[in-house]
Amino acid sequence: MSTTTEFAQSNQLQTDLTIDRTNPFRILVVDDSADLRALFSTLLKRAGYETMSANSGAECLRIVAENAVDLVLLDVILPDMSGMEVCKQIKSDRPGILVLNISGMKTSASNAVEGLEGGADGYITKPVDARTLLAHVNALLRIKKSEEALRQASGHFRAVFESTVDAMFVVDDNSNCVDLNPAACALFHLSKEEMIGKRFLDLVKGSLDWEDLECDWQEFLKQGHRRGEFMLHLFDGSTRAIEYDARAAFLTDRNLWVLRDIEARKRAEQAIQEAHDQLEVKVVQRTAELMAANAFLKQEIADRKRIDEARKEAEEKYRGIFENAIEGIFQSTPDGRFLSANPALARMFGYDSPEQLIKDRKNIEREHYVDPERRKIFKRLVEENGIVHGFELQAYRKDRSIIWTSENVHAVRDESGKLLYYEGIVEDVTLRKEVEKERLELLRRLVRAQEDEQRRISRELHDQMGQSLAALLLGLKSLKDSVHIEPARGQIERVQDITTRIANELHSLVRELRPTALDDLGLYTALSNYIDEWSEQSNIPVDFHSNGFLNQRLDSQLESTVYRIVQEALNNVLKHAKAQSVSIILERRANRVSVIVEDDGVGFDVEELMKTPARNRRFGLLGMQERVMLVGGTVNIESTPGVGTTVLVHIDTSRDIGGRTNE
Amino acid sequence: MLPILVVADAEPRRRLADILRQAGYFVAEANSGESAINLAYSVSPKLILMAIVMQDSNGLEAAAKLRRISDFQSLPIILLGSVPPIGMNDEPLASLVSGFLNIDASAKELLATVRSHLPVNDQ
Numbered sequence: 001m002s003t004t005t006e007f008a009q010s011n012q013l014q015t016d017l018t019i020d021r022t023n024p025f026r027i028l029v030v031d032d033s034a035d036l037r038a039l040f041s042t043l044l045k046r047a048g049y050e051t052m053s054a055n056s057g058a059e060c061l062r063i064v065a066e067n068a069v070d071l072v073l074l075d076v077i078l079p080d081m082s083g084m085e086v087c088k089q090i091k092s093d094r095p096g097i098l099v100l101n102i103s104g105m106k107t108s109a110s111n112a113v114e115g116l117e118g119g120a121d122g123y124i125t126k127p128v129d130a131r132t133l134l135a136h137v138n139a140l141l142r143i144k145k146s147e148e149a150l151r152q153a154s155g156h157f158r159a160v161f162e163s164t165v166d167a168m169f170v171v172d173d174n175s176n177c178v179d180l181n182p183a184a185c186a187l188f189h190l191s192k193e194e195m196i197g198k199r200f201l202d203l204v205k206g207s208l209d210w211e212d213l214e215c216d217w218q219e220f221l222k223q224g225h226r227r228g229e230f231m232l233h234l235f236d237g238s239t240r241a242i243e244y245d246a247r248a249a250f251l252t253d254r255n256l257w258v259l260r261d262i263e264a265r266k267r268a269e270q271a272i273q274e275a276h277d278q279l280e281v282k283v284v285q286r287t288a289e290l291m292a293a294n295a296f297l298k299q300e301i302a303d304r305k306r307i308d309e310a311r312k313e314a315e316e317k318y319r320g321i322f323e324n325a326i327e328g329i330f331q332s333t334p335d336g337r338f339l340s341a342n343p344a345l346a347r348m349f350g351y352d353s354p355e356q357l358i359k360d361r362k363n364i365e366r367e368h369y370v371d372p373e374r375r376k377i378f379k380r381l382v383e384e385n386g387i388v389h390g391f392e393l394q395a396y397r398k399d400r401s402i403i404w405t406s407e408n409v410h411a412v413r414d415e416s417g418k419l420l421y422y423e424g425i426v427e428d429v430t431l432r433k434e435v436e437k438e439r440l441e442l443l444r445r446l447v448r449a450q451e452d453e454q455r456r457i458s459r460e461l462h463d464q465m466g467q468s469l470a471a472l473l474l475g476l477k478s479l480k481d482s483v484h485i486e487p488a489r490g491q492i493e494r495v496q497d498i499t500t501r502i503a504n505e506l507h508s509l510v511r512e513l514r515p516t517a518l519d520d521l522g523l524y525t526a527l528s529n530y531i532d533e534w535s536e537q538s539n540i541p542v543d544f545h546s547n548g549f550l551n552q553r554l555d556s557q558l559e560s561t562v563y564r565i566v567q568e569a570l571n572n573v574l575k576h577a578k579a580q581s582v583s584i585i586l587e588r589r590a591n592r593v594s595v596i597v598e599d600d601g602v603g604f605d606v607e608e609l610m611k612t613p614a615r616n617r618r619f620g621l622l623g624m625q626e627r628v629m630l631v632g633g634t635v636n637i638e639s640t641p642g643v644g645t646t647v648l649v650h651i652d653t654s655r656d657i658g659g660r661t662n663e
Numbered sequence: 664m665l666p667i668l669v670v671a672d673a674e675p676r677r678r679l680a681d682i683l684r685q686a687g688y689f690v691a692e693a694n695s696g697e698s699a700i701n702l703a704y705s706v707s708p709k710l711i712l713m714a715i716v717m718q719d720s721n722g723l724e725a726a727a728k729l730r731r732i733s734d735f736q737s738l739p740i741i742l743l744g745s746v747p748p749i750g751m752n753d754e755p756l757a758s759l760v761s762g763f764l765n766i767d768a769s770a771k772e773l774l775a776t777v778r779s780h781l782p783v784n785d786q
Contacts, residue, residue: 285745285766288716293748296723300755 025141026050026068030060030086031075031102040073040133047134057081061089064097071098071140073133074120091119098140102128167259171200173221178254187261189234200257207232207242221255224248229262241266328405328426331412334379334419336364348405348428350398360398370394370402382411382422392429404433444630451514451560458514461506469503512567514560523559524549524586527566531584538574541581548588558651561631562586562595568624569597569647577601577645591654593633600644606637624649666691666706667777670699670722671714671743675766679712679743682770683777694718696725703735710780714766715744723748726759739780 027049029040034055041051052067054060057078064072072090076083087099101123124136161168167184171177177195185192188203195203201213209230210216220226225247232242243260250256322329328345332338338361341354351357361367365375374393381388387410394402409424476499480492511517511530518526524546535542553559566584573579579601587594624647628635633651666689669680673694680690691706693699695717703711711729713722722742729735739761742748747763750756764776 282745285716289744289746289748292716292721292723295721296727297755299724300727 024048024050025070025144026052027137028060028063028067028069028072029053030055030057030072030078032056032077032079033075036075040128043130043133044073044137047137049137057083057086060086061093064090064094069094069097070144071100071137073100073102073137076101076103076123087120096144098144100124100136100140102126165261167261169200169257169259171255171257172253173249173255175200175217175255177203184259187232187240187259189236204230204232208244220246221248232259325425328428329424330426331421331423332364333421336366336368336375337362338364339421345426348397348403348426349395350401368395370396378407378409382409383419386411403428403430405429440630443626447627447630448557451557455514455519458510461513462510465506466503466510469499469506473499473503518559518563519556522549522553523562524552527563527586530563530567531570534570534574540573540579542570543581543583544586545584546586549586552588554588554593554653555631558593558631558653561627561633561651562593562649564627565595565624565635565647565649566597572645573597573599573601576604579644588653591652593649593651593653595647595649597647598644599646603639603641603643603645605641606639664689665709668693668699668702668706668708668711670694670696670711670717670725671766672718675714675743679766679773682773686770686774688777696720696722696728699725700728700732703729703732703738707734708738709782710777711738711740712743712764712777713740713760715742715748723756723759727755730759741776741780 027044029037029044029051030053031037031040032055037053037055041053044051052063052069054063057080060072060074060078063069074083074086078086083101083103087101090097090099099120101120103123103125121140122136124132161179161181164181165183167187168181169177169184170179177198177200180192180195182192184195188195201208201217205213207230209228227243227245229241229243232240234240240261240263243262245258245260246255248255322342325342325344328348329340329342330338330345331340338358341357343354346352346354346357349357351360365372369375371394378388378391378393381391387408389408391407391409393405393407395405397403406427406429407424409422412420412423414420473496476492476496480489480496483489483492511533517529527546528544531542531544554562566586570582573582577599579599581600583596583598585594585596585598587596625635628649628651631651633649636648636650637645638648639645667683668691669676669683670693671679676692676694680692683690691702691708693702696713697720699711699713702708711726713726715722726740726742729738729740740759741762741764742751742760743764743766745766748756751760751763761780762776764773768776
């Protein structure tokens with residue numbers, strides 16, 4: 001059979017039809033001829049289709065109603081119904097089923113059209129050759145398959161469309177919204193119904209940053225694609241950052257707009273930027289702080305270095321002074337140990353090295369001071385004044401010989417005021433002391449010699465001249481008594497007067513030189529007499545008080561010193577003071593004699609006077625001081641210009657005058 | 664009443680000074696180390712908040728200068744900065760400053776720090 005061969009040849013067509021379909025298409029063959037039904041069924045089965053068959057219109061409709069059929073191969077001429085009726089019925093009941101009409105060979109074009117108008121999807125004419133049949137069936141089913149795939153795809157698309165978080169708008173070329181998804185509703189806070197039919201451009205008007213919406217819209221339709229970002233201004237006044245991706249004409253008259261809300265992302269970006277900026281600021285700030293700290297530390301290090309160098313330099317200088325000084329330099333503790341000593345100090349005390357000295361003298365008070373009491377006085381003076389100048393003491397050398405030293409010492413204290421140690425400079429003044437002692441001895445001898453000489457002259461004057469004058473006066477008296485010639489008597493009386501005056505002057509002279517009363521009657525009586533006479537002569541009242549001198553004799557040198565001081569002081573009053581009155585107090589108490597001579601005269605500046613060279617001094621201050629010094633006393637002169645002058649003399653009588661030293 | 668002296672550039676200084684004033688403190692302000700020293704002489708503050716970095720001066724150097732003046736030897740000085748300087752607890756910084764406070768510190772932190780550095784009877 002030629003047809004069979006042709007069918008066999010068509011096998012190749014089946015392949016691309018069955019692919020991708022789990023179930024083969026099912027085809028219902030409807031023909032009143034059993035032969036043709038069998039032929040078609042065999043043909044279709046060999047092409048990979050499932051087949052069913054029906055011999056009438058009624059059976060066809062029953063099978064279609066009860067079974068899933070994809071395509072009906074329908075003979076338009078059936079015994080019970082017209083093919084067009086069956087077709088209409090199938091299309092109305094099951095519109096998805098394809099209908100392929102098979103018409104008789106003589107079927108007119110009007111029949112074919114009638115069949116198509118009944119809803120048939122295609123027709124072929126008898127006699128049917130296998131190729132034509134399969135080509136038609138395949139073509140129709142290919143379309144169905146495509147549609148199915150499309151429907152499936154569209155279902156997928158829909159699912160994505162409905163559930164995506166991006167807002168999607170399907171709009172026509174006029175920008176009217178045709179479809180949109182729930183995300184779009186959520187973004188715009190509008191319902192689907194409110195937006196469908198509205199122009200999409202109206203929804204984004206004022207937000208989309210296109211220059212001219214309508215022009216750009218046409219441009220977009222031409223270009224087919226646009227993307228970008230804009231700030232969406234919503235009807236409630238809020239804004240959202242939006243990224244959009246628009247595709248034109250994905251279908252005819254259909255354009256897709258996808259809007260993505262990137263507000264959160266923008267915020268995150270901004271937050272990151274801010275954090276970054278802040279970090280940068282922090283880094284800048286921190287860097288500045290580090291630089292400040294570095295600058296400070298550098299400065300500090302430089303300062304410290306400078307101070308350190310200055311300190312080192314000072315130390316070296318001190319070290320140099322310490323090592324090379326002629327004076328002894330030391331540090332010693334309050335409990336009497338040397339902390340340090342320089343070579344000069346060691347030499348001064350007969351040691352080979354400072355170390356030896358420090359090692360040897362563990363108790364300065366006992367091992368160093370000849371008179372331990374002196375140490376106590378030293379400590380007290382430092383405690384009171386913080387510093388002592390020219391403190392003199394006798395100290396033992398290593399060989400127990402004694403030297404005189406003079407010290408300048410100050411106390412070193414910590415911040416709380418606690419005494420840490422003494423620091424001082426020592427000078428060996430033994431030689432000076434000896435010279436001084438010698439000088440004083442000479443002075444003392446001189447004074448004594450002078451006193452002795454004065455006493456001798458005074459005695460001589462008093463004893464011999466005084467006696468002679470007394471005798472002369474007596475002679476003159478008896479001469480006058482024996483002469484009765486008046487002019488001669490007058491002459492004698494004048495000689496008597498002269499002689500009396502001479503006797504008085506002699507008396508004065510004797511008293512000035514050396515009052516015999518001082519040797520004979522004692523200091524108090526001699527002074528009393530002298531003061532009375534002085535007062536009478538100068539016409540200045542003197543207030544004289546004494547205490548402890550009645551019937552008490554002192555060392556003769558001391559007595560004459562006191563007498564001379566009063567004499568000198570009164571001389572000064574007479575010569576310079578222009579005083580109205582003078583007060584003298586003489587007092588003896590235990591081992592101390594005090595003399596105070598006070599006047600209310602013009603006074604003077606003591607310091608100024610002491611500064612002037614001795615030879616220019618107005619009166620015997622120096623004499624007074626030397627005399628007092630010889631008997632181990634002190635003189636203080638206080639004078640205020642316009643107020644008066646006070647001379648204070650204190651003499652310690654407990655000491656042996658001969659061995660007295662200046663301290 | 665003795666003031667708290669805040670020494671820093673204008674921006675952080677005003678904020679800190681405002682917080683302190685609202686808390687009832689008497690506050691004096693200076694914008695450089697030099698003016699801080701001058702001001703300290705005239706108002707004798709009971710506490711100084713000193714920025715490490717200022718436009719015109721170095722807070723640490725200013726603190727060191729203050730410390731050398733006998734009147735301010737025991738005056739509490741709190742440093743203001745972003746991070747405590749390295750070696751804050753060692754010399755020479757340790758004797759220089761009494762504490763550190765972040766210059767962006769909250770009002771609460773600021774007041775707590777200030778309170779902890781004031782004499783007990785002055786709080």
